Each structure stands twice: as C-alpha cells, then as structure tokens.
Amino acid sequence: MARHANIAFFIPHLGCPHRCAFCSQRTISGEEAAAAPETVRAELEAAFARELDPASTEIAFFGGSFTCLPRERMEEYLAAAAPYVRRGQCAGIRVSTRPDGIDGEILALLARYGVTAIELGAQSLDDRVLARNGRGHSAADVWEASRRIRAFPGAPFSLGLQIMTGLDGEDAESRSRTREGVLAIRPDTLRIYPTVVLEGTVLAERLRAGTYHPPGVAETAAFLAPMLAEYEAAGIRIIRVGLHASAKVERAVIGGAYHPAMRELCEAARFRRRMETLLAGIPPGEAAVAVHPRALSRAVGQKKENLRWAESCGYRLRLVPDSGVELDGLCLLFPEKAEIRVLRPEERTGSDCYEFALPHAFPGGHWNADSFLLPDGDAGIGRLAPCLEQVFPQFAWYGPQKVPLSAWARVEALAREDAGLAGFFAFVRRWLEGRRGEDFFWILGI
Numbered sequence: 001m002a003r004h005a006n007i008a009f010f011i012p013h014l015g016c017p018h019r020c021a022f023c024s025q026r027t028i029s030g031e032e033a034a035a036a037p038e039t040v041r042a043e044l045e046a047a048f049a050r051e052l053d054p055a056s057t058e059i060a061f062f063g064g065s066f067t068c069l070p071r072e073r074m075e076e077y078l079a080a081a082a083p084y085v086r087r088g089q090c091a092g093i094r095v096s097t098r099p100d101g102i103d104g105e106i107l108a109l110l111a112r113y114g115v116t117a118i119e120l121g122a123q124s125l126d127d128r129v130l131a132r133n134g135r136g137h138s139a140a141d142v143w144e145a146s147r148r149i150r151a152f153p154g155a156p157f158s159l160g161l162q163i164m165t166g167l168d169g170e171d172a173e174s175r176s177r178t179r180e181g182v183l184a185i186r187p188d189t190l191r192i193y194p195t196v197v198l199e200g201t202v203l204a205e206r207l208r209a210g211t212y213h214p215p216g217v218a219e220t221a222a223f224l225a226p227m228l229a230e231y232e233a234a235g236i237r238i239i240r241v242g243l244h245a246s247a248k249v250e251r252a253v254i255g256g257a258y259h260p261a262m263r264e265l266c267e268a269a270r271f272r273r274r275m276e277t278l279l280a281g282i283p284p285g286e287a288a289v290a291v292h293p294r295a296l297s298r299a300v301g302q303k304k305e306n307l308r309w310a311e312s313c314g315y316r317l318r319l320v321p322d323s324g325v326e327l328d329g330l331c332l333l334f335p336e337k338a339e340i341r342v343l344r345p346e347e348r349t350g351s352d353c354y355e356f357a358l359p360h361a362f363p364g365g366h367w368n369a370d371s372f373l374l375p376d377g378d379a380g381i382g383r384l385a386p387c388l389e390q391v392f393p394q395f396a397w398y399g400p401q402k403v404p405l406s407a408w409a410r411v412e413a414l415a416r417e418d419a420g421l422a423g424f425f426a427f428v429r430r431w432l433e434g435r436r437g438e439d440f441f442w443i444l445g446i
C-alpha cells in the first residue's frame with residue numbers, strides 16, 4: 001500500500017539575517033548543518049524509490065528563512081524538489097520563512113518551482129513583543145506577506161502561520177492582539193509554539209538575569225485551551241502545538257513551556273473547561289457524562305487530572321464512551337438535565353447571553369477567555385433574576401452591572417433554597433479565584 005510521508009529538510013540558520021532572542025534552530029532541528037542540495041537530491045531519490053501516496057506526500061524545507069537564502073542556493077533546493085511535483089509524485093513543496101522575506105518576485109519564483117504551501121514565522125502580532133524578541137520585522141509585515149500570498153494570481157499557495165506564546169514582554173493584551181490577528185488573517189494552517197527557553201539563547205540570559213519569567217506548561221495549556229477552540233471554529237487547521245520532542249531539545253531546555261505532549265495537555269485543558277461549565281449546571285454528587293471514545297483519554301486528562309479535579313469539586317464523575325457524541329463534545333447523561341446552562345465564550349452560538357466578566361476583562365471588549373456566559377431565559381440568567389432584582393432593584397439588564405462580592409453573597413444567600421443552583425454558586429466561587437484582588441465582577445447584558 002502507498003504510504004503517507006513528509007520528506008522534510010531542515011535548513012538551520014542558513015539565510016537568516018540575524019538571531020531572534022528565542023532561537024536555537026540547530027537544537028530544534030537536531031541538525032548541525034543545512035543539508036547540501038546534492039544531499040537533498042539523493043535523499044529525495046531514495047525516498048521516492050519507495051511507494052508513496054502522492055496525495056499525502058509533501059517535500060518540506062523547514063527551520064530557517066527559506067526565501068532569505070542566497071538566490072542560487074534557494075533555486076538549487078527547489079530544482080531538486082520540483083521534478084517530483086511536476087511528475088505528480090507528491091502533493092507539493094512546503095517552505096517556511098520570515099514575513100519580510102516575501103515579495104512579488106519571490107512568490108513568482110516559488111510558484112514556478114511548484115511550491116504549494118508557505119508558512120510564515122509570525123510569532124506575534126504585537127510590535128512591542130516582536131521588537132523585544134529581536135525579530136527584526138513588524139506585525140505589518142505579517143499582514144502584508146499574508147495578503148500577498150493570498151492574492152497571488154491563481155492562488156497556488158496555502159498560507160500557514162507559525163506563532164509563539166510566552167515570549168518576553170507578552171501579556172494578556174498582546175496575546176489577545178495576536179489571537180485576533182490570526183482569526184482575521186485566517187491562515188489555512190497554524191503551528192503554535194509555546195516559548196521554550198533553550199540554552200545559548202538571549203532569552204536564556206534574561207531568564208538567568210531574572211528579567212524574563214516565561215509561563216510554564218500548566219499556565220500555557222490553560223490559556224491555549226480556549227484559543228485552540230476558537231481557531232478551529234474559524235476553520236483554521238492547527239497542525240502543531242509545541243516543539244518536536246527530542247533528546248537534544250530536552251538537554252537544552254532551561255525554562256518555559258516544554259512538554260513532549262503539549263497538544264494533548266491543551267486538549268485535556270479544553271475538556272476541563274467544558275467539564276467545569278457542564279458540572280456548574282448541576283449540584284455536586286453523582287454525574288455521568290458521555291464522551292466520544294476517541295476523546296476519552298483527553299477528557300480524562302494526563303494522570304486522570306480532570307477526574308481528580310471533578311472529585312475535588314464534589315462530583316463523582318463517570319465518563320461513558322459514546323460514538324454518537326461529537327469528537328470534542330461532552331453530553332450530560334446523569335442527572336438528565338442541567339438546572340442552569342453555563343457556557344464559555346468559545347461555546348457560544350448566539351449573542352443573547354449575559355457575560356460574567358472579571359474586573360481585568362472589562363472594559364476592554366467582550367468574550368474574554370476568562371469569562372463565562374449564562375443564556376437568556378429560565379435555564380440561564382432567568383433562574384437568578386428574582387434574587388438579582390432583590391439585591392439590585394435597578395439591575396442593569398442592558399448594560400454593565402457591577403457586582404460587589406458582598407452583594408453577590410446576598411444573591412447566593414437568597415438563592416440557597418434553590419438546591420439545584422448549589423453547583424453553580426460553587427463554580428462562581430472557583431471562578432472568582434481568577435480575579436486579581438478586586439472585590440467585584442461584572443455582569444454584562446449583551
């Protein structure tokens with residue numbers, strides 16, 4: 001049977017105008033020197049001597065700034081690969097490069113040799129973060145290169161973006177700017193690389209000097225979980241989360257978010273978010289939730305962390321495999337019906353809902369990843385309405401309502417008779433742990 005294969009060549013640092021603060025391409029690729037064009041030719045010949053599935057085989061040049069290579073060298077690589085595309089032996093050629101390494105002439109050259117996919121190392125869409133990490137290009141370069149790739153006559157290229165999280169200087173706002181930019185550019189593919197601090201880089205020096213504090217694995221998984229959902233909902237195919245694991249990388253890691261199964265951790269965090277909102281709708285006790293059999297391990301989480309979390313919240317949770325459930329879904333089996341429906345922003349399907357926002361999230365836009373939502377009606381905010389109106393006679397149903405924690409305690413006390421809401425109030429207490437010392441939150445009628 002013909003086999004799927006990606007025939008990848010790493011071109012570390014060749015063509016790269018400088019060193020970014022995080023970069024140690026030789027460690028990441030595991031290659032000390034770039035493959036010479038003759039080596040590429042020989043390896044391609046050997047690879048295609050096997051029976052490969054043309055539709056799912058790609059030749060890829062990764063690891064550097066391909067279009068910044070000396071022209072002659074770039075054409076030698078492309079000339080080695082092009083015959084296999086022309087003869088229909090593979091689906092195409094994929095290259096990765098810097099956003100400022102793209103112009104009309106380069107694109108015409110790539111198209112001539114049969115390049116079908118271009119991945120741009122965008123890393124961030126915040127100029128401050130780009131500058132702080134020595135990228136040498138701006139966010140505008142990313143937008144412009146993406147536009148040119150998309151607009152090239154005949155649309156021969158698929159557009160990929162590579163972004164990083166946890167770079168020096170990144171905060172929730174810059175992360176959100178990058179997220180919004182990615183959603184607006186809507187690349188065909190996306191690779192997400194949480195920053196891993198490697199020995200020998202500028203970031204390693206800053207880490208040691210105590211001027212840079214990269215987010216770790218758990219924090220990264222928590223903020224990436226809702227982003228993955230949003231990107232996928234926008235039709236963006238996420239083809240990688242985290243560096244390829246290798247002994248060489250592991251030896252060089254001195255900080256940041258390295259985990260050999262980073263994507264699985266993020267997926268487990270996604271299920272945990274869904275579990276949190278699903279269980280918030282029912283009182284603590286027995287619960288059974290159906291999950292697609294292929295998603296079972298992600299729902300359980302690494303070392304059963306999601307089940308242990310449910311237990312710590314008072315739920316004896318049983319996960320029941322059911323192929324009728326969507327691959328990334330959860331369906332409540334017992335009790336049969338939630339008392340109240342709680343959603344995360346990435347789960348919303350319409351806008352008739354009330355956003356519960358932490359103080360740092362508002363003003364500053366809606367659908368913050370830290371927020372949760374209650375829909376309109378009896379299975380949502382309507383269930384709380386009588387208590388809210390007793391505590392706030394002028395409750396701002398159509399605008400931001402500031403909710404001091406002392407007032408919320410009165411709402412909770414008034415609702416105590418409604419035993420079905422016990423899970424919801426416990427959920428809100430846990431959610432409020434995410435605030436940064438403030439003594440209020442917002443309810444935003446939208």
Ligand code: SF4
Pocket residue numbers: 013016017018019020023024025063064065098121
């Ligand atoms: S442009 Fe790419 S290859 Fe060059 S230093 Fe930066 S990350 Fe490394």
